[in-house]
Amino acid sequence: MVTKPSGLELKETKLVIVEGxxxxxxxxxxxxxxxxxGIQVLCPGDLNEQxxxxxxxxxxxxxxxxxxxxxxxxxxxxxxxxxxxxxxQFTKIRSLLQNAPGGWxxxxxxxxxxRKEGIPAVTVHLLPDNETPGAMETLLWNAAVKVxxxxxxxxxxETFEQCIHAYHGEQRHDEKWLPQxxxxxxxxxxxxxxxxxxxxxxxxxxxxxxETRALVPLDSPVFDSLVNVLxxxxxxxxxx
Amino acid sequence: MIEEMHIRNFKCFAEQSLSGLKRVNVIVGxxxxxxxxxxxxxxxxxxxxxxxxxxxxRIRGLEIGTVRLTKLDYEALWRDMFHSxxxxxxxxxSLGNQNGxxxxxxxxxxxxxxxxxxxxxxxxxxxxxxxxxxxxxxxFLGGDPIKVAVELRPPELIFNPPGxxxxxxxxxxxxxxxxxxxxxxxxxxxxxKRGQESVIINALKDEYPFLKGLSIEITGGxxxxxxxxxxxxxxxxxxxxxxxxGRLFTILLAIRSRENGIVAIDEIENGFYYDRMPSIxxxxxxxxxxxxxxxxxxxHSWECLQAAAACAEQNPADFALVQTPRxxxxxxxxxxxxDMFALAMEQRVEIR
Numbered sequence: 001m002v003t004k005p006s007g008l009e010l011k012e013t014k015l016v017i018v019e020g021x022x023x024x025x026x027x028x029x030x031x032x033x034x035x036x037x038g039i040q041v042l043c044p045g046d047l048n049e050q051x052x053x054x055x056x057x058x059x060x061x062x063x064x065x066x067x068x069x070x071x072x073x074x075x076x077x078x079x080x081x082x083x084x085x086x087x088x089q090f091t092k093i094r095s096l097l098q099n100a101p102g103g104w105x106x107x108x109x110x111x112x113x114x115r116k117e118g119i120p121a122v123t124v125h126l127l128p129d130n131e132t133p134g135a136m137e138t139l140l141w142n143a144a145v146k147v148x149x150x151x152x153x154x155x156x157x158e159t160f161e162q163c164i165h166a167y168h169g170e171q172r173h174d175e176k177w178l179p180q181x182x183x184x185x186x187x188x189x190x191x192x193x194x195x196x197x198x199x200x201x202x203x204x205x206x207x208x209x210x211e212t213r214a215l216v217p218l219d220s221p222v223f224d225s226l227v228n229v230l231x232x233x234x235x236x237x238x239x240x
Numbered sequence: 241m242i243e244e245m246h247i248r249n250f251k252c253f254a255e256q257s258l259s260g261l262k263r264v265n266v267i268v269g270x271x272x273x274x275x276x277x278x279x280x281x282x283x284x285x286x287x288x289x290x291x292x293x294x295x296x297x298r299i300r301g302l303e304i305g306t307v308r309l310t311k312l313d314y315e316a317l318w319r320d321m322f323h324s325x326x327x328x329x330x331x332x333x334s335l336g337n338q339n340g341x342x343x344x345x346x347x348x349x350x351x352x353x354x355x356x357x358x359x360x361x362x363x364x365x366x367x368x369x370x371x372x373x374x375x376x377x378x379x380f381l382g383g384d385p386i387k388v389a390v391e392l393r394p395p396e397l398i399f400n401p402p403g404x405x406x407x408x409x410x411x412x413x414x415x416x417x418x419x420x421x422x423x424x425x426x427x428x429x430x431x432x433k434r435g436q437e438s439v440i441i442n443a444l445k446d447e448y449p450f451l452k453g454l455s456i457e458i459t460g461g462x463x464x465x466x467x468x469x470x471x472x473x474x475x476x477x478x479x480x481x482x483x484x485x486g487r488l489f490t491i492l493l494a495i496r497s498r499e500n501g502i503v504a505i506d507e508i509e510n511g512f513y514y515d516r517m518p519s520i521x522x523x524x525x526x527x528x529x530x531x532x533x534x535x536x537x538x539x540h541s542w543e544c545l546q547a548a549a550a551c552a553e554q555n556p557a558d559f560a561l562v563q564t565p566r567x568x569x570x571x572x573x574x575x576x577x578x579d580m581f582a583l584a585m586e587q588r589v590e591i592r
Contacts, residue, residue: 006542007590044587063587066576068566101580 010069012040014233015120016077017057019043022203023079023127023136027230029207033218034227038234054080054089058096065102073120075113077233081135082126084178086110093124111229125229135180137187140203143220144190157189191215241534242408242502244336249323251277260575262560263528266548267538268592269564275538276300278564278573279412279504282536285333285345286408286502290376290390290399293321293347299414311371318374321347335408339381343408346377350389409501411494413487421477424490425456425463427497432456440492443523447516448485454478465489484511488520495527501534508537509544517547525551525558536562540592549585552578561591 016039018024024043031039042064044056057078064070083089090110097106105114105122110130113121128138145154160166166177166185177185192199195212207213244259252274267275280296294317319325327349334344349372377387391398431437441454452468457475466475467485479486487510494503512520528535539545552559559578565571576584584591 007585007588007592009590059583060587060589062580063584063589066561066563066574066580066584066591067589068563068591071571 008042008067010040010064010067010073012038013072013074014039014077015064015073015075016041016079016230016233017043017060018079019053019057019081025204025207026136026140027079030218030223030227031230034231036227036230036234039230054093054096058100061104062101075121075123075233077229078122078124080124080126081180082128082130082133083135083180084133086126086131086133089126090124097122127226129225133179134183137203138180138183139222139226140216141183141187141190143222144187144216146220146222147214147217153190153193157186157193160189161186242335242337242342245282246332246334246336247278247281248332249326249329250281250331250333251321251323253277253281254323256565256573258562258573258575260560260577261534261562262578263558264525264535264548264552265537265560265562266545266581267536267562267564268540268545270592273564273566275564276506278562279506279536279538281333282502282504283410283412284347285335285343286410288378290374290388293318296412299412314371318347341379342381344379346379348375349373350375409498411498411501411503413490413494413503413505421464421479422462424493425465428454428465428493429456429463431493431497436496440489440496443492443527444485444489447488447519447523451481451485454489482511484513484516487511488523491524492527495524495531495533495535498533499531503528503533503535505535505537507539509539509541512544514543517544518550521547521551525555529558542592545591546585549582553582553586556582563591
């Protein structure tokens with residue numbers, strides 16, 4: 001196994017922690033596009049070995065406390081997929097924070113910071129938003145379908161979704177298609193369909209090239225709410 | 241086992257306390273942040289002789305030549321041990337555990353005990369300035385304090401009376417060999433006389449299978465550890481086989497010969513190929529547990545930390561990560577339990 005000769009450094013006083021590399025890329029490109037700086041986006045694990053999920057985020061939180069620059073961190077925003085039921089997801093996050101080593105503050109409500117003396121404020125937001133089931137890919141799909149001349153393709157993908165019984169609530173091979181998984185499927189289909197040069201293009205590379213950058217326009221109003229949350233962190237890190 | 245340590249007015253530490261120390265303590269921090277100074281403080285308090293202070297200077301490459309009988313020369317021997325060179329304040333180092341203070345050392349100039357040089361009794365390079373002798377005062381749990389003054393009788397330093405018996409047998413393994421090959425051979429010989437050498441030889445052979453055996457040989461009138469190596473017709477000095485093997489031998493020998501004591505290792509990764517680090521940490525941990533030795537090891541190496549963390553994950557109660565204070569600040573040492581150390585390394589968070 002190839003390992004990096006050094007570890008994750010903390011470079012900013014405001015941190016956004018997301019579940020994986022794809023989420024990290026979206027938030028970073030979104031910030032770059034909207035000229036938001038002063039926030040560091042982190043995800044559990046490293047480039048070589050990706051750990052995912054809410055559990056991994058809480059692990060990373062505990063680990064960050066051992067970094068020498070942690071004392072300078074003022075606010076932490078956790079951006080987590082809402083999954084099937086946003087309320088249940090928030091309950092799970094609260095429980096994990098309560099039981100995590102380090103005595104983290106536990107938010108009472110989504111979008112509201114929790115504070116504790118000597119520890120950065122912690123705020124939780126869900127993706128696509130705090131009320132809707134889904135994931136980061138739900139946001140990406142919603143932004144991508146609004147691009148002009150793509151309606152026919154979107155209809156095709158939605159027909160395909162019906163054909164394979166992937167719409168939410170149907171059973172396929174005894175496995176329920178959860179909303180977040182369904183949106184990942186649809187978004188994957190869309191990326192592949194419009195990118196014949198590289199149907200495998202990973203989400204992490206979506207905004208790297210000129211040809212693929214327009215797939216998901218970062219100035220889409222779909223992202224407005226998320227951008228507001230990030231900009232709010234800069235004004236007051238405890239009010240992410 | 242030492243669980244707490246307090247240091248005052250020593251080198252870069254104005255006042256520092258550490259608690260939560262474990263069987264194996266991995267020390268990290270930038271250059272100049274006090275990793276080596278922490279090991280030196282341990283060496284001094286666990287030691288039994290003011291000569292340990294001179295030995296530290298030698299370990300650090302400062303040879304002590306002839307000390308002239310002047311106040312300046314005498315105080316220059318100790319001056320850099322005092323925080324900000326403040327020799328008006330005493331150096332205090334103490335070790336403790338859940339039962340309280342176990343051992344402490346106080347180094348200070350004994351102002352009521354002035355040594356006056358006799359005029360005319362020495363050559364003109366000596367001055368007549370009164371020299372205040374420095375004293376080393378050790379205190380022990382349940383024992384009477386012992387105070388040792390360092391007298392200067394050129395060209396020698398005389399310790400009066402000799403220091404107390406060491407409560408913690410202690411070895412300090414520096415980046416460069418701290419002990420002469422003769423001294424190491426002598427320690428190995430003592431182990432061998434007691435039939436304790438085979439455990440070291442077998443551990444080395446397990447780690448480096450091409451090594452076939454160790455023995456003490458005389459070359460140029462000096463005792464040296466020699467190694468039998470596969471496909472070599474003659475034995476060669478162990479340090480010629482590889483610096484890593486020589487260093488691992490020194491570490492294992494130190495642990496084996498300092499039962500119930502302390503072994504401090506500066507820059508432990510030095511000389512080891514990176515892929516040996518996991519098994520070397522396992523071996524050091526196994527030896528430390530088996531012989532009830534406490535390890536204090538500093539490192540700069542990420543690979544070394546990864547290997548140590550893997551061992552800590554398996555034995556979290558035996559490990560602690562010690563972070564030196566941030567540079568230029570009065571922040572305290574941070575001591576993290578083994579499970580948090582392992583977690584941070586699993587998440588690839590920079591902790592050095």
